Amino acid sequence: xxxxxxxxxxxxxxxxxxxxxxxxxxLGRFVALGCxxxxxxxxxxxxxxxxxxxxxxxxxxxxxxxxxxxxYSIAAKVFTARDRFDEGLLSEPLxxxxxxxxxxxxxxxxARRHFISDNGLSYRRTHTLAxxxxxxxxxxxPLLRRPSKFKMSDELRLDVLRFLLFx
Numbered sequence: 001x002x003x004x005x006x007x008x009x010x011x012x013x014x015x016x017x018x019x020x021x022x023x024x025x026x027l028g029r030f031v032a033l034g035c036x037x038x039x040x041x042x043x044x045x046x047x048x049x050x051x052x053x054x055x056x057x058x059x060x061x062x063x064x065x066x067x068x069x070x071x072y073s074i075a076a077k078v079f080t081a082r083d084r085f086d087e088g089l090l091s092e093p094l095x096x097x098x099x100x101x102x103x104x105x106x107x108x109x110x111a112r113r114h115f116i117s118d119n120g121l122s123y124r125r126t127h128t129l130a131x132x133x134x135x136x137x138x139x140x141x142p143l144l145r146r147p148s149k150f151k152m153s154d155e156l157r158l159d160v161l162r163f164l165l166f167x
Contacts, residue, residue: 013143021139023051030164031136035143038152039160042097044140046165048133049096056099056125057082077120085119093165094158099126100133 011019018028027047034043049055060075085102086095099119103126106112116123152160 017139017143022135023047027051031140032143034161034164035140037160037164039157039164040137040140040143042157042161043164044136045097045100045129045133046093046161047136048100048129049093051132052125052129054125055092055096056121056129058120058122074120077118081119081121089158091162091165094161096129097161100130103130 014029014032017032018025021028021031023031027050031040031043031047034040034046057078058074060071060078062071065071065074081099082095085098087098089095099121103112103115106115113123115121116126
């Protein structure tokens, strides 16, 4: 992404960020625009969810859990947690944003483990999701150096995210 469209021209701020971002160009643009619009934490969580191959929830497997009640229990936890974190948004990336917000509120490793267990989450995939989101947020630091005096309501933040995700 250059200012003039010429390959020898200098990169724009957006192009420079996308070249350095640890995600592909499309997600890099998504993250950069979200940071510029003041929803950096949320947009990094969404990008992390999009970039990973599997959601952080357990997948009930009849070969691993041979007891039907155990299999049902796992499926019920996953379904209930998905419904709770989705909040009617019908969007997996936005659901993962809510999940990561709750996960971050757990201050101790013991609380995090309980959170993971209670919500039918995979320990490894949840920690990977959190680490990728944190890494993306760190890569946004050059874009976040300009502090904004404008405070957004949660509803406006959600509208900005929906616009960035769905156009």
